[in-house]
Amino acid sequence: MNLMTEIIGENVVIHINEERLDAHNSGDLKLEFQKLFESGSQNLLVDLKDVRFIDSSGLGALVSGFKNATSSHGTLRLASLQPQVKSMFELTRLHRVFEIFQTVTDALGK
């Protein structure tokens, strides 16, 4: 999976440079979360700017990352949701669970 992480302050920003987040690559994202948590990162911010489509597997990866973050008193936040992705979150009501921001800058400014 094509992704890039950068550390900005206390946050680790994960830019997902993929158009689709689905069964094919959600496993990699899960592994990435796991790696970051193991290395002690707590506050993750997932930048979904490039993601145009997400399916239940992609959601699953984000949800499991979210659960892991919460259980270790960290956060997993989302930024820059495309309309289709956003409607998926609304449909599943996951937008009630995740903190979602317009842009990465917004998220970091907060």
Place this chain on the structure above:
Amino acid sequence: MIGIETLFIAVALYICLHFLVGIYAYDRYKKGKSIVSNSFVYALSITVYCTSWTYYGSVGRAATTGLDFIAIYLGPSLAAFTWWFILRKIVRISKENNITSIADFISSRYGKSQFLGAIITLIAVMGIIPYIALQLKAVSSTFAIICQHPSFVVPPLLQESFFIKNPGLLFALFISIFGILFGARTLATQERHEGLVAAIAFESIVKLIAFLSVGIYVTYYLFDGFSDIFQKMSAAHPALFHQLTTFGENSEFSYANWATNLFLAMGSVMLLPRQFQIMVIENSDENHIKEAMWRFPAYLFAINFFVIPIAFAGIILNGSNNGADYFVLTIPMNTGHPWLALFVFLGGFSAAAGMVIAESVATSTMLLNHLFMPLLLRLRTKESLSTLILALKRMSIFLVVFLGYAYYQIIGNTFMLVNIGLISFSAAAQLAPPVIGAMYWKRGNAAGAIAGILGGFSVWFYTLMLPSFIKSGWIDTDLLEKGLFGLAILKPTELFGLTGLGMWSNTLFWSMFFNIGGYLLFSILLEQNEIEREQSIKFLDPYANGLHTDQWETKRLSKQVTIIEFVNLMENFIGEKEAHAAISIYLTEHEIDENGMVSEFELPSLKRFAEKTIAGSVGAAAAKAIVENYLSDIGSQMESFYDAFKSVRSSLEESREALYVRLRSSEIMNRSNDLRLITKELLELLLSEFKFDLGVVRLLQPDGSLVKYSVKHSQYGEVNLPDSILPGEDFFINELLSSSRPQFANDTRNISRYPNRAVTPIESFAAFAHIPIIGEGEPLGVLSVFSASIVGLFTEELISLLSSLAGQLAQAVKLVEEREAREQEKREKDVALLINATVNHEMEIAKQIQLSLLPEAPPLLPGIQIASLCVPAEHVGGDYYDFFVSDDRIIDAVIADVSGHNVGAALIMVETRSVLRAQIKITSTPGEILSNLNALLMNDLTRAELFISMFYIKYDTVTQWLTYSSAGHNQPLLYKITEGRCQTLDAEGMIIGVKENVNFEDRATLLDPGDILLLYTDGVTEAANIDEEAFGIERLAALLEDIHDEPLQQIIDAIYRSIISFSGTNRLADDVSIVAMRVEHSVIDQQD
């Protein structure tokens, strides 16, 4: 004015100085602190090349013929560039083979031919004696010039004395004594003569300084530098000046002549006997050659620097070039500097003395070794010859010097003598082809060398010597003018009608034509004999000495000879002390048994050693004859060992046997794939063909151990060998594996120095060989063969044949290994396929079970119609739907999607179904059911990292109220017949498995007959086409609106078909599940 006594005293003192230098150098040499063994002295001694011919003659030539004298020095300077290759090789060969002279070098290379040595010696003597005479003449003439000059006072009493009359004789006497003292002290010619070399080097310094002194005196004292001399010369003698400074005008200084001189000088610097003596025999360290390569040319440059100024100055002062040969001496005398003239005389004396000493020692060695020794051996004297030989050698020096003296006395001042320098050079050039061929052409043989030298020499004699005699007036001039028998074509100086070249070039061309032609022709036509072949290998690659002979012993002596007998033989020729010293060196490297014998197998090497040692004093050809005579006297001779190839007569070509064995072995290799069978049959073949008694093939295992793979014994067949009972097992094989080279012993009695002798009790094998089996550079194993009785079995041919068989075996081993690797790979692939098939089968079963968990058929309930479809994307999926009917009027329907499409999702789906079924009974509203499910499944879903979206409906067929609740599921479509279009159903509720305590909103809506409710999973709306565009809810709604009045099952099928055709070639990525319900009509409550 100087009294003649002063001259005598000066010369006497100078001669004494010679002896002192010689004695000092010899003394230092004996003490091991040599003053001679350095590159400086080596280079100086090589300048013995510059004789009185140079010293006086260069100026003479410069004043009479012009610049052509330079060629004589330019040639050697150019040749010096090759010394690091050619001279070093000659030196190495000579040291390795105890070469004593140039004649020995050539005869030794070409089969140790006595005849060849004798011819070369004769040629050398013929060419050299006049040359020595020239030196004597130079000393005599200069002495006379001094005595007759007014600046030297000769008392009348002395004028007729013996000393004044015979300076040449006295000089010859001095040279002979010096030569004997320092050049023939002992018999071992190989021993370097440091006293002699030191004296020559000393003379070289004196002659250089003397010449430079005159040069500086003339150029800067008498005249005002170079330009002054040249200007005055061109003003006084413009014609002569032009002639002397121009090349190529007529035949005397023609280009061809110049080139000829250049070529002759290039050869002579190494091929003249004295040059060979000084450069090769007296060389103490090959590295000195490197320095000499520039020091020698530098010396030549220095000594020629003032030649032209002196020549021109002489002409200017003298008025003509008469007596130019002695300008060097006469200019200082005529200008009132007798002391300088005296110094010049000593310089000329040095130049002559050095040449004669070196030449006489070199020539006497050749005379002794190649003429006297063969005659002496004919007499078959049994008693010790060493004293006689030494006496002969000393006598030879006398002989050579006095032959020169006699020649000078008889021939005197003739054309002959003037040109003898170049005539000698031309004779020496005849040795160039056989010498160069000796080192670089393997095929050259004695017949070729003899033919070439005889041919070249005959031409030389006919075209150069004869005309010289004629010009000296001894023979009628008809021959020269009309040719032999009056045939113009046979005119000596224009042989075969070749005109316009000039005498020297004519000789060079035709002598080289016959020389090289004869050498090549006979060498190509005739085969080399065994000794010639053996010697050619030694000469071609002297740097690899030891490899050629030591291992490959194929001969033995038919009768055993003891060491003492060899020592006695050597004593006869080199003296007792030297013989004992030599043998003790030999014995430090070889072993003897308690009887003072070396093994049968070592004897040939001892024989060779004795021969080589004797060769050091009498030359290779004589030494060979001596040792062979001796052996035949005691009834022993060299005979071949058992020869494995009976038809091979020491030829490197393949014998019939070897070909047969190769053929059979490749048959064996090709016939079978069974390595055990191959090795067994190969060993059988070797045992039967070569009379081996035991053959073993060991193969290297992957763990690095060497395992006996196949064993064959000539009597016992396949035997089970215990470990480490075979000779050479541990030591030799380790050696072999590390070096990848065959290891063998031709006589096990000689391998005591190897540690394994004590370890292995069985020594019944006489010879054995271990041959590495090497495939693609890696050792794969060892092929070993043993012979119980045949010593010397392993010849070079046999070892190379065995190596090639081992190579074939290596291929077979590789092939088998590759085949096994391929089979292993195939087996693994089959297993993988089987496992895959099993898994597929299991998954198919899982799929069937999962599908069977879905309702077999939609429930039948009055007032509604229901249809459903489920197509899993893969074997198992996470989609689920179900129906529950209660009170004959209420239908519950659920559709759910577990995230993921794997077995995990399938298991969660099964669990969800079970939990859901249990919940139906005890809860009332859809929201409550979802809420409970969320609570109950939360932990499991978290652990599985999965979640579920779910839509739950409850429809009362009587009230026609639909209540529903959603857990983040896709919004179902409701086709309202009254509106003629679809609307979506939604209710607040999060997907199951994300958060605990979620509120699921219950919503309700009233349905009318004809309304259609369509539940589906995301497999429907997210089905994508090639452009990754989703099917989407709008398309689904439009389709439903379109076909709402079709039968329900057909609506579902149409939707599915539509999805399929939409995705096109894109395979469906997700499970597709659809549940449709249509309200038929209202139902009257029957219980009411």
